[in-house]
Amino acid sequence: MTSKEQINKTIAFVKEQLTNAEGGHDWFHIERVYKNSLLISKNENVDVFIVQLGALLHDIADSKFHNGDETVGPKVAREFLFNINVDSKAIEHVIKIIENISFKGGNEIQKFKSPELDVVQDADRLDALGAIGIARTFNYGGFKNRTLFNPDIKPNLNMSKEEYKASSAPTINHFYEKLLLLKDKMNTKTGKRIAEKRHKFMELYLEQFYAEWDGKR
Numbered sequence: 633m634t635s636k637e638q639i640n641k642t643i644a645f646v647k648e649q650l651t652n653a654e655g656g657h658d659w660f661h662i663e664r665v666y667k668n669s670l671l672i673s674k675n676e677n678v679d680v681f682i683v684q685l686g687a688l689l690h691d692i693a694d695s696k697f698h699n700g701d702e703t704v705g706p707k708v709a710r711e712f713l714f715n716i717n718v719d720s721k722a723i724e725h726v727i728k729i730i731e732n733i734s735f736k737g738g739n740e741i742q743k744f745k746s747p748e749l750d751v752v753q754d755a756d757r758l759d760a761l762g763a764i765g766i767a768r769t770f771n772y773g774g775f776k777n778r779t780l781f782n783p784d785i786k787p788n789l790n791m792s793k794e795e796y797k798a799s800s801a802p803t804i805n806h807f808y809e810k811l812l813l814l815k816d817k818m819n820t821k822t823g824k825r826i827a828e829k830r831h832k833f834m835e836l837y838l839e840q841f842y843a844e845w846d847g848k849r
Contacts, residue, residue: 633717635681641716642688649692649708654775656768657691661759665690668755672822678747682722685713686729686752706730729753735810736793754823757814762830765811766837773803780804781845807838 633641650659669687673680689709706727713723725748732744733753760768773780779802787808791799801809815831818824843849 638716638718639681639684639688642685642712645712646688646692654772656771656775661768662688662691664759664764665752665755668758668826669752672751672754672820675822676747676751676820678751679725682725682729682748683751685718685722685726686733686748687755689713689726690730690733690752690756692730702731735814736796750819751823754818754820754827757818758823758826758830760811761814761827762833765830766834769806769811770803773806776800778803781841804838804841807834 646662647659650657650662653659666684666687669683670680673683689705689712692705692708692712709730710723710727713726718726725746728744728746729749729752732742732749733756735757759765770780778800781804782802785802785805787805788795788799788801789809791809796809799805799809811834812831815824815827818827840849
């Protein structure tokens with residue numbers, strides 16, 4: 633099987649697996665991350681095949697939808713890649729990407745680094761920024777039945793990984809606890825450039841949100 637055939641098989645597999653996924657973590661999220669990864673890769677010295685597989689499989693079984701179990705995604709990905717005869721070294725690299733891509737509260741030290749992870753991580757984080765990032769945030773907040781905003785509940789910027797995963801804070805808090813922090817956590821020049829524009833859009837959105845909340849506009 634050629635690498636192109638393996639990528640096509642992976643696309644078909646991911647589409648099938650995520651058929652009924654939550655709207656912010658569905659196939660279309662994967663497709664956007666995949667496209668952003670290819671865009672960023674043009675300016676980076678990376679193994680594009682690893683980047684493609686990492687982008688396509690990074691959310692194959694997000695722990696948020698599996699009772700917090702972070703082993704499900706790597707297990708599903710490993711079994712699939714083995715079945716389509718991907719080289720064992722490549723499989724291990726993709727698994728490392730899946731295991732280390734997540735934000736996890738932003739206060740943990742990342743245990744693995746590679747140029748390929750940098751690209752996929754940036755692409756994934758870009759999808760949490762800008763207009764789409766805002767839409768995904770409120771979609772997930774609705775999915776979890778969270779309040780939009782509560783002025784009495786302040787953002788917690790020093791959460792542990794466990795606190796971050798267990799949080800049920802209002803959706804607006806997530807902007808401060810994750811989204812607005814991502815611009816300064818980007819790895820690549822392309823990622824930083826795009827993130828800067830999307831970050832500014834979110835700041836304008838929040839300004840409008842508070843003005844409407846307070847009846848000023």
